[in-house]
Amino acid sequence: MLSERQRMILNAIIDDYIRSAEPVGSRSISKRGDVTFSPATIRNEMADLEEMGLLEQPHTSAGRIPSIKGYRYYVDHLVTLDGVGDQDARKLRTYFAEKMNHWEGVIGHAATILSQLTNYTSIVLGPEMFSTTLKHFQLIPINDVSAVAIIVANTGHVEHRTITIPDGISMDDMNKVVNLLNEKLTGVPFYKVKSVLHSEIANELSRYVEHCEDILTLLEQTITEEQEPKVFLSGASNMLTQPEFKDVDKAKSILGMLEETQLLMQLFQSNPGGIHVKIGTENALEAINQCSLITATYSYEGQSLGTIGILGPTRMEYGKVISLLNYLSKDIAVMMSRWYK
Amino acid sequence: MLSERQRMILNAIIDDYIRSAEPVGSRSISKRGDVTFSPATIRNEMADLEEMGLLEQPHTSAGRIPSIKGYRYYVDHLVTLDGVGDQDARKLRTYFAEKMNHWEGVIGHAATILSQLTNYTSIVLGPEMFSTTLKHFQLIPINDVSAVAIIVANTGHVEHRTITIPDGISMDDMNKVVNLLNEKLTGVPFYKVKSVLHSEIANELSRYVEHCEDILTLLEQTITEEQEPKVFLSGASNMLTQPEFKDVDKAKSILGMLEETQLLMQLFQSNPGGIHVKIGTENALEAINQCSLITATYSYEGQSLGTIGILGPTRMEYGKVISLLNYLSKDIAVMMSRWYK
DNA sequence: AATTAGCACTCATCGAAATGGAGTGCTAAC
DNA sequence: GTTAGCACTCCATTTCGATGAGTGCTAATT
Numbered sequence: 001m002l003s004e005r006q007r008m009i010l011n012a013i014i015d016d017y018i019r020s021a022e023p024v025g026s027r028s029i030s031k032r033g034d035v036t037f038s039p040a041t042i043r044n045e046m047a048d049l050e051e052m053g054l055l056e057q058p059h060t061s062a063g064r065i066p067s068i069k070g071y072r073y074y075v076d077h078l079v080t081l082d083g084v085g086d087q088d089a090r091k092l093r094t095y096f097a098e099k100m101n102h103w104e105g106v107i108g109h110a111a112t113i114l115s116q117l118t119n120y121t122s123i124v125l126g127p128e129m130f131s132t133t134l135k136h137f138q139l140i141p142i143n144d145v146s147a148v149a150i151i152v153a154n155t156g157h158v159e160h161r162t163i164t165i166p167d168g169i170s171m172d173d174m175n176k177v178v179n180l181l182n183e184k185l186t187g188v189p190f191y192k193v194k195s196v197l198h199s200e201i202a203n204e205l206s207r208y209v210e211h212c213e214d215i216l217t218l219l220e221q222t223i224t225e226e227q228e229p230k231v232f233l234s235g236a237s238n239m240l241t242q243p244e245f246k247d248v249d250k251a252k253s254i255l256g257m258l259e260e261t262q263l264l265m266q267l268f269q270s271n272p273g274g275i276h277v278k279i280g281t282e283n284a285l286e287a288i289n290q291c292s293l294i295t296a297t298y299s300y301e302g303q304s305l306g307t308i309g310i311l312g313p314t315r316m317e318y319g320k321v322i323s324l325l326n327y328l329s330k331d332i333a334v335m336m337s338r339w340y341k
Numbered sequence: 342m343l344s345e346r347q348r349m350i351l352n353a354i355i356d357d358y359i360r361s362a363e364p365v366g367s368r369s370i371s372k373r374g375d376v377t378f379s380p381a382t383i384r385n386e387m388a389d390l391e392e393m394g395l396l397e398q399p400h401t402s403a404g405r406i407p408s409i410k411g412y413r414y415y416v417d418h419l420v421t422l423d424g425v426g427d428q429d430a431r432k433l434r435t436y437f438a439e440k441m442n443h444w445e446g447v448i449g450h451a452a453t454i455l456s457q458l459t460n461y462t463s464i465v466l467g468p469e470m471f472s473t474t475l476k477h478f479q480l481i482p483i484n485d486v487s488a489v490a491i492i493v494a495n496t497g498h499v500e501h502r503t504i505t506i507p508d509g510i511s512m513d514d515m516n517k518v519v520n521l522l523n524e525k526l527t528g529v530p531f532y533k534v535k536s537v538l539h540s541e542i543a544n545e546l547s548r549y550v551e552h553c554e555d556i557l558t559l560l561e562q563t564i565t566e567e568q569e570p571k572v573f574l575s576g577a578s579n580m581l582t583q584p585e586f587k588d589v590d591k592a593k594s595i596l597g598m599l600e601e602t603q604l605l606m607q608l609f610q611s612n613p614g615g616i617h618v619k620i621g622t623e624n625a626l627e628a629i630n631q632c633s634l635i636t637a638t639y640s641y642e643g644q645s646l647g648t649i650g651i652l653g654p655t656r657m658e659y660g661k662v663i664s665l666l667n668y669l670s671k672d673i674a675v676m677m678s679r680w681y682k
Numbered sequence: 683a684a685t686t687a688g689c690a691c692t693c694a695t696c697g698a699a700a701t702g703g704a705g706t707g708c709t710a711a712c
Numbered sequence: 713g714t715t716a717g718c719a720c721t722c723c724a725t726t727t728c729g730a731t732g733a734g735t736g737c738t739a740a741t742t
Contacts, residue, residue: 025705038715043706061705061721101502101566136481142497150491150499156483158491160499161442225442236577237596246589248581255578255596366734379686384735402692402734686741692734701726712715 002052002073008035009045010054011078014066018315021243023063068280071292071314075277081323088117088324096335103127103157103336108232110308110332115235118321120312121258125268126230127305129153133189137223139163139178141171149222153190155300155336163222166214177215180205194224229306231261242313244290257287258311273297273304275322280314292316296325298332308332343393343414349376350386351395352419355407359656362584364404409621412633412655416618420660425668429458433669437676444468444498444677449573451649451673456576459662461653462599466609467571468646470494474530478564480504480519482512490563494531496641496677504563507555518556521546535565570647572602583654585631598628599652609648614638616663621655633657637666639673649673 002010012035016024026039026046035042046064049055054070057063066074084092095113100106107126114122132153141147142162151159165174180201188196197220205212236258245251257263263285278293288311295309308329310321343351353376357365367380367387376383387405390396395411398404407415425433436454441447448467455463473494482488483503492500506515521542529537538561546553577599586592598604604626619634629652636650649670651662 040715059722135483140477140493142476148493148497148499152481152489156489156503158489158501162497237593237600240589240593248587248589252578252581259578381686400693
């Protein structure tokens with residue numbers, strides 16, 4: 001569909017624009033080493049590319065900038081994955097060499113590194129418990145009326161909540177129930193916990209304990225309560241270094257959006273694994289219609305667990321970011337498996 | 342030192358400036374209801390106030406704006422604490438009426454509300470475990486080589502870490518040690534844990550278990566490892582609504598600073614309780630030399646636990662914010678005690 | 683003696699007009 | 713098919729004068 005020459009020119013324009021953030025003229029392309037045609041020829045091609053919707057012109061007498069469609073073509077067909085530079089690789093190693101003693105540390109760190117290496121904003125979703133299995137469940141009484149419920153997954157993931165023990169229920173009864181739950185639920189994946197509770201446990205329980213229904217519903221709530229994954233954000237202020245967001249209002253709408261965890265999770269939904277690039281208006285949220293979002297999932301034992309992502313201007317260093325995300329998501333996977341091996 | 346009239350005028354200027362963010366002229370003061378003098382008189386007083394260092398002039402033919410010293414006088418002597426408005430109080434009630442099942446929820450929520458009600462940035466430090474006592478300690482094995490250590494405090498605060506079990510140490514031995522620790526350490530304040538470990542436990546342990554030293558050092562690290570309080574940040578993007586930060590570079594240095602948890606904790610250090618106001622250059626960090634930080638501590642059973650704070654421009658609504666922080670810090674205290682009562 | 687009206691002066695801000703220059707589209711030559 | 717040349721467009725920047733808010737000082741007023 002595009003001639004070789006057109007692809008070269010498109011590539012050159014996008015490369016230049018990513019570097020300079022300013023409309024690219026025919027002359028400057030011609031002066032690059034890799035395109036050996038005269039400005040006039042390039043102008044003709046540029047006019048064609050514009051007609052195809054791959055480029056646009058801010059105003060009549062300006063150079064061209066890539067359109068969303070242009071970036072899309074670039075990402076799909078032209079971009080070269082530089083791989084991860086030695087420097088960056090080394091930084092990653094040293095970072096991860098630090099001893100971490102909970103996964104929040106690993107993931108949070110990953111977010112920090114990502115934003116530092118890219119100068120964009122990184123968003124990382126912690127692992128979903130959904131696909132993990134229950135390892136241990138426990139109640140620890142704090143005083144007469146409240147207790148801490150602790151849930152441990154086979155991945156070492158720990159959740160805890162404070163619950164209030166209803167009147168008229170003894171700690172003894174509670175403990176009996178907890179023991180039974182551990183017996184029956186250990187090894188059960190979280191998404192099955194609810195149904196197993198009802199099918200296998202409800203009956204058996206009613207024999208042992210009074211008030212068992214109250215207790216059961218309480219614990220059911222406790223265990224199955226929505227475990228929304230934690231969101232780690234880093235380098236949000238990097239957005240302000242981008243010339244496209246020097247307008248405070250634009251910056252504000254993006255940074256405001258970044259503060260709403262709900263929206264961020266929404267952004268990451270429906271990512272079936274692998275690396276995904278959403279450019280400009282391809283994103284659902286209006287606030288980031290001038291941004292691109294690149295996401296990758298990281299996994300443990302084949303199960304996709306969570307997502308890491310980079311948000312930047314549409315004029316983003318796609319090649320570098322894609323390589324980096326690719327590298328890092330695998331690194332996290334290795335990290336996790338080494339940890340739990 | 343200041344005449345009654347000067348105080349009135351200073352108060353009027355600061356009030357106006359806080360509202361408008363623009364230099365205040367003599368005429369506009371004179372037109373307010375509360376100061377009944379002619380512009381000329383007010384001009385004379387303004388000149389005096391400037392000489393005293395309480396006001397300054399951006400340029401010769403502009404109105405006056407308060408200096409740091411001016412704000413300081415205002416906060417110390419003039420500001421009226423409006424109390425918390427009905428609307429705000431109602432919002433606070435509804436927010437806290439939501440059921441929370443871990444303290445992170447309560448504190449995080451507090452940060453959100455604060456930033457929403459004030460339109461400034463809120464920074465909240467979670468409770469330090471320092472002053473709480475150990476309630477329960479437990480190891481849950483995940484696989485052959487690693488286990489999750491869970492530490493519960495009497496406040497319901499839960500910490501967890503993943504540890505790797507050294508070669509040649511059996512899970513049985515580990516459990517013996519853990520049992521002993523629970524026996525001896527329950528009820529001991531965290532800051533004493535380390536010394537108790539050495540004085541009371543080390544000896545006794547050596548009788549029961551081999552390799553006990555290895556285990557002990559591991560667990561000691563685990564329990565006493567630096568528990569730095571969590572930092573909750575909310576409404577950072579509100580900074581961008583302030584006209585003083587419409588300059589992207591200024592905004593960036595502030596927002597960048599806000600991303601560094603270490604710095605934030607530093608900011609909050611050495612606050613002996615009560616409400617504190619740091620204005621402009623009174624703050625140690627250069628990044629917020631154009632900001633004011635108001636902090637308050639919240640406590641539980643008389644023990645000051647953590648800190649809540651509001652960061653805004655020096656041109657901040659001191660009265661409103663101080664009232665609000667005062668109110669909310671007490672609210673959190675009530676909340677916590679009701680929870681654990 | 684304190685207060686105020688009057689007035690000359692300062693200086694940031696705003697808009698209009700002038701200038702410069704980067705880049706295009708088109709035509710004609712190679 | 714490619715390229716040199718040229719007229720044209722339009723943004724960005726600068727310049728300049730007008731505007732007006734606000735001051736400081738002096739002299740009049742209470």
